[in-house]
Amino acid sequence: xxxxxxxxxxxxxxxxxxxxxxxxxxxxxxxxxxxxxxxxxxxxxxxxxxxxxxxxxxxxxxxxxxxxxxxxxxxxxxxxxxxxxxxxxxxxxxxxxxxxxxxxxxxxxxxxxxxxxxxxxxxxxxxxxxxxxxxxxxxxxxxxxxxxxxxxxxxxxxxxxxxxxxxxxxxxxxxxxxxxxxxxxxxxxxxxxxxxxxxxxxxxxxxxxxxxxxxxxxxxxxxxxxxxxxxxxxxxxxxxxxxxxxxxxxxxxxxxxxxxxxxxxxxxxxxxxxxxxxxxxxxxxxxxxxxxxxxxxxxxxxxxxxxxxxxxxxxxxxxxxxxxxxxxxxxxxxxxxxxxxxxxxxxxxxxxxxxxxxxxxxxxxxxxxxxxxxxxxxxxxxxxxxxxxxxxxxxxxxxxxxxxxxxxxxxxxxxxxxxxxxxxxxxxxxxxxxxxxxxxxxxxxxxxxxxxxxxxxxxxxxxxxxxxxxxxxxxxxxxxxxxxxxxxxxxx
Amino acid sequence: xxxxxxxxxxxxxxxxxxxxxxxxxxxxxxxxxxxxxxxxxxxxxxxxxxxxxxxxxxxxxxxxxxxxxxxxxxxxxxxxxxxxxxxxxxxxxxxxxxxxxxxxxxxxxxxxxxxxxxxxxxxxxxxxxxxxxxxxxxxxxxxxxxxxxxxxxxxxxxxxxxxxxxxxxxxxxxxxxxxxxxxxxxxxxxxxxxxxxx
Numbered sequence: 008x009x010x011x012x013x014x015x016x017x018x019x020x021x022x023x024x025x026x027x028x029x030x031x032x033x034x035x036x037x038x039x040x041x042x043x044x045x046x047x048x049x050x051x052x053x054x055x056x057x058x059x060x061x062x063x064x065x066x067x068x069x070x071x072x073x074x075x076x077x078x079x080x081x082x083x084x085x086x087x088x089x090x091x092x093x094x095x096x097x098x099x100x101x102x103x104x105x106x107x108x109x110x111x112x113x114x115x116x117x118x119x120x121x122x123x124x125x126x127x128x129x130x131x132x133x134x135x136x137x138x139x140x141x142x143x144x145x146x147x148x149x150x151x152x153x154x155x156x157x158x159x160x161x162x163x164x165x166x167x168x169x170x171x172x173x174x175x176x177x178x179x180x181x182x183x184x185x186x187x188x189x190x191x192x193x194x195x196x197x198x199x200x201x202x203x204x205x206x207x208x209x210x211x212x213x214x215x216x217x218x219x220x221x222x223x224x225x226x227x228x229x230x231x232x233x234x235x236x237x238x239x240x241x242x243x244x245x246x247x248x249x250x251x252x253x254x255x256x257x258x259x260x261x262x263x264x265x266x267x268x269x270x271x272x273x274x275x276x277x278x279x280x281x282x283x284x285x286x287x288x289x290x291x292x293x294x295x296x297x298x299x300x301x302x303x304x305x306x307x308x309x310x311x312x313x314x315x316x317x318x319x320x321x322x323x324x325x326x327x328x329x330x331x332x333x334x335x336x337x338x339x340x341x342x343x344x345x346x347x348x349x350x351x352x353x354x355x356x357x358x359x360x361x362x363x364x365x366x367x368x369x370x371x372x373x374x375x376x377x378x379x380x381x382x383x384x385x386x387x388x389x390x391x392x393x394x395x396x397x398x399x400x401x402x403x404x405x406x407x408x409x410x411x412x413x414x415x416x417x418x419x420x421x422x423x424x425x426x427x428x429x430x431x432x433x434x435x436x437x438x439x440x441x442x443x444x445x446x447x448x449x450x451x452x453x454x455x456x457x458x459x460x461x462x463x464x465x466x467x468x469x470x471x472x473x474x475x476x477x478x479x480x481x482x483x484x485x486x487x488x489x490x491x492x493x494x495x496x497x498x499x
Numbered sequence: 500x501x502x503x504x505x506x507x508x509x510x511x512x513x514x515x516x517x518x519x520x521x522x523x524x525x526x527x528x529x530x531x532x533x534x535x536x537x538x539x540x541x542x543x544x545x546x547x548x549x550x551x552x553x554x555x556x557x558x559x560x561x562x563x564x565x566x567x568x569x570x571x572x573x574x575x576x577x578x579x580x581x582x583x584x585x586x587x588x589x590x591x592x593x594x595x596x597x598x599x600x601x602x603x604x605x606x607x608x609x610x611x612x613x614x615x616x617x618x619x620x621x622x623x624x625x626x627x628x629x630x631x632x633x634x635x636x637x638x639x640x641x642x643x644x645x646x647x648x649x650x651x652x653x654x655x656x657x658x659x660x661x662x663x664x665x666x667x668x669x670x671x672x673x674x675x676x677x678x679x680x681x682x683x684x685x686x687x688x689x690x691x692x693x694x695x696x697x
Binding site for chain 2: 058066466
């Protein structure tokens, strides 16, 4: 601690020393959080100012109703952005939405956005897409910002060094009406991974690996910073995938210090500052890192070489393992044996089973976790020159129209078509199966999404979470397959 | 949204000794299409409670008439997953005013506090005692005293204190919500916003 060398007498009072400590030894999270506290309530939460609020059709209508009942308007519509994604069809988006309840919800958002002067990027709009895909695409996501949305995967935006987290509908109403939220400051955790990732190990595998080590509640109460070689070397899209999955280990959010890669990504996007504002913003953004002597409440370190291509075998995202491993025995698992057995029973798997070779029925490529262009490139790299397995139904759903455009421009669509795949229109789709993209009861889906909960992809559906590479390998073989085998073939 | 004040609740409880109960189980996504906060209690634990044809699953605890009450007792890591407040609404609308567990997921806990459901976190040992007491007598009553921050198994007199931040406690005791508070400091917020570029 360098601070001990300071001559205390040279400081006038404790407060100035405290200020010095505050400025010298903060984590990235502290820096962003503390600069957004409007007011601290004694023995209570902080009133936290929210820079940008993303709104979608499912968790907002009751919040807007609340504003109506109170007779108030959205305080800062210019800080608020609305899109339709959760409850939208992925085919024939140009036609009226058939499901009446879904259509009502979409109409409600459109009307609410119009009534409150909020930009609304509905179905068919060129900027439409999954809320956590379009935020970064349009420069709404910025380093050092506070960002919320009524969706737990808001943690995605932490990839840019923002504090971003999911909120409930009462909190959506709070932010709409006052641009603030009341939150106790979470504890801080840092997860370090150094070294180089092995072949076919993607950001999704890194995240599933961490969650398998921490369990789904291991980071509850914490905000996580990811640090080390692996995250430094990761693309922005990869960082988004990792931060996206922070909630799956219970963390409210995850973040990565912004660097040149971050600035390069956001430069020139629609809502990114321009000219002198950009220079001012850069001066601030460059201060956004954890100081070398900053203290975390918890710190974990892993080696990149430990991580294999991952797959889940159970009904929460913590039930994952290297794809070549066998399903653990109940006695080897921490926690409740009854809960573990119930989970395997739902999946119709058995302790000690190998996952490799298990037949599958559906493949889903998409979601806010893995619905970006790099995910489609990875998928295409495996299926190129092969054919979709006949027993597999594949839903390939881009995260946004921009992603869809890139898929076409880069020739990926041709590769998909040649291999017997179709591309759908953007949306959350089978990640939560609110629309028609439901996996039937008892069927197995290898899915690049984020949750394998019972019934998540449709009542009775069985989900295996994995990377786009593992999904692609399953899509062309019809069973759980180690993608490295197909990559070796390609290189041979 | 306003809710009933919470002070002392004495009630029998419904046991759900399963860990990692996620909000997709509490209310599946296909029931999130409403534009009003109505009728979510009917679909609480929908797929654990009903078969595909709508008939009740006999073995599920909500379908077992020997269990009832305003307290739901769940296993560790209750309410993980999706941020959907509909899960807390469903719990409230069904008639529960309190959920007891040895560990709660963050967002679900916040959502409960915002809609008038008190999340009571107890030690793993005390949770076991509650499950044992309910197993011995499904009509056994728990007393939850928010002012005292205590939960008591009335049959045995065993008691434990629970944590809640002072601000939220006052809100629950008085039936206030956060927006009332925030609207009162709107001037401070506006000054802050002026100094915070987009």
